[in-house]
Amino acid sequence: MAPAAFGYRRHPDQDRHDPARHPVVVVGAGPVGLSLSIDLAQRGQSVVLLDDADRIGEGSRAICFSKRSLEVWDRLGVADRMLDKGVIWQVGKIFLRDAMVYRFDLLPESGHKMPAFINLQQYYAEAFLLDRVQQLPAIDLRWRNKVTGLAQHNDHAVLTIATPDGEYRLAADYVVACDGARSALRGLVGAEFEGEVFEDQFLIADVKMQAEFPTERWFWFDPPFHSGQSALLHRQPDNVWRIDLQIGADADAAVERQPENVRPRIERMLGHGDFSFEWISVYKFQCRRMQRLLHSRVIFAGDSAHQVSPFGARGANSGLEDGENLAWKLDLVLRGKAGAALLSSYDVERGQAADDNIRASTRSTDFIAPHSAQERRLRGAVLQLAKEADFAKRMVNAGRLSVPSVYDSPLSTPDAEAWAGGPKPGASMIDAPLARTDGAACYLSDAFVAAGRGFTLLHAANGAALPDGVGEIRIGRDAPLRDNAGHFAQRYDASPGAAYLLRPDGYVAARFKQPTPAALDAALARARGQA
Numbered sequence: 394m395a396p397a398a399f400g401y402r403r404h405p406d407q408d409r410h411d412p413a414r415h416p417v418v419v420v421g422a423g424p425v426g427l428s429l430s431i432d433l434a435q436r437g438q439s440v441v442l443l444d445d446a447d448r449i450g451e452g453s454r455a456i457c458f459s460k461r462s463l464e465v466w467d468r469l470g471v472a473d474r475m476l477d478k479g480v481i482w483q484v485g486k487i488f489l490r491d492a493m494v495y496r497f498d499l500l501p502e503s504g505h506k507m508p509a510f511i512n513l514q515q516y517y518a519e520a521f522l523l524d525r526v527q528q529l530p531a532i533d534l535r536w537r538n539k540v541t542g543l544a545q546h547n548d549h550a551v552l553t554i555a556t557p558d559g560e561y562r563l564a565a566d567y568v569v570a571c572d573g574a575r576s577a578l579r580g581l582v583g584a585e586f587e588g589e590v591f592e593d594q595f596l597i598a599d600v601k602m603q604a605e606f607p608t609e610r611w612f613w614f615d616p617p618f619h620s621g622q623s624a625l626l627h628r629q630p631d632n633v634w635r636i637d638l639q640i641g642a643d644a645d646a647a648v649e650r651q652p653e654n655v656r657p658r659i660e661r662m663l664g665h666g667d668f669s670f671e672w673i674s675v676y677k678f679q680c681r682r683m684q685r686l687l688h689s690r691v692i693f694a695g696d697s698a699h700q701v702s703p704f705g706a707r708g709a710n711s712g713l714e715d716g717e718n719l720a721w722k723l724d725l726v727l728r729g730k731a732g733a734a735l736l737s738s739y740d741v742e743r744g745q746a747a748d749d750n751i752r753a754s755t756r757s758t759d760f761i762a763p764h765s766a767q768e769r770r771l772r773g774a775v776l777q778l779a780k781e782a783d784f785a786k787r788m789v790n791a792g793r794l795s796v797p798s799v800y801d802s803p804l805s806t807p808d809a810e811a812w813a814g815g816p817k818p819g820a821s822m823i824d825a826p827l828a829r830t831d832g833a834a835c836y837l838s839d840a841f842v843a844a845g846r847g848f849t850l851l852h853a854a855n856g857a858a859l860p861d862g863v864g865e866i867r868i869g870r871d872a873p874l875r876d877n878a879g880h881f882a883q884r885y886d887a888s889p890g891a892a893y894l895l896r897p898d899g900y901v902a903a904r905f906k907q908p909t910p911a912a913l914d915a916a917l918a919r920a921r922g923q924a
Contacts, residue, residue: 479511588681704792
């Protein structure tokens, strides 16, 4: 897909002597910045979205998008297009040389609206998000607007922005930096990444070809076609396949990425040369993050805030979770319905998520690229045992796939009763199939959107009194929604009267076997950062 170019347009803000002031300026029109801007606009906020380029990024880049990301995009009105174009998958296989040692299924149970994962080139995801942006007049997208300066004040920030017509200034109550791993704003606040850069290098080649491989994630340790290293194969739309090859720390990246040097490697893997290149890149694993995600009026999200290795699909998916976590909090703060403590919870929650992702990514990296002969021998023993032993299968780590974050959050109300299961406070809601009174099928995730995507009380028809401004999802025999298959009762340990208070991002704020008005009010205040 050739990257679409977008024209620069001069904006009236550039003709003002004093900087125009806006509630939110988002910097970076990648998947995270686009999704965050759509979320804010759907909540009624006006957003200025700046990008220093004039086109969608080239190359596939991120391709694996998780069930959680698809649920976010469903709420933003773009998931159907992602699903229609993307390649749906849930099974992965791990090989030692040419023998399979482990198979996993990421969504073995039925009754979910969204699949475990789709593979979709990032440029398609960005194109679909841009189409949605153009449907929302509250988003003012400005191409070829590069942030070059920042001044912070008590109640706002002022950006200096370079354009083809020269510089101008723009003021914002809040600035959200979604400007990627080389973030200009990170430098402007004087922050740096902390963490580890691994020396081993990996070659990415997206190749176009006709192939009969199944739609699964295949990962090899020490394959016959790439001895002593690792390899990965993934299907994408348009007969494009993602191939990752470990090439070692001493490889010359500039030489390795030349097509004439990549081709023999791919031919050895495939056994033929009937393919063409779509994109080639070389990268190193990086597991790093900013110490703080909030810097006064500037908030960081996505790759500008943290970086992890590509194995595990934790980069883009984590960034999309950043955006959803931030959007509802920023909306309440801008409306004067919450204070700074709610934004501080973004730093706490998404900082925990970044640490979890970095730990998982580091473990994957250590297993894929051992640091010593002893580590390599240990890995070899685990892989040999994994052919027969279940405990060893659990130790094989070719990139643990992204899962929704679970927060130890100041916004969560601890359980007062014993629960046998169900999402605990700080965990995201679990989807389930339901039926309307007319028999029409729907999903719990659909009901959440229909309830308004604010704070929502999900309950098993107990007649609980709703706090002001809280939506409702009522499930039961005489309720608007019915749990005919029993999935809701099972997945939520939902005995009659049980209730879950859901946050606007679909996370559980509190749960009760029999809620009282006082308990609900206290949990709601806490979830708004007011406790």
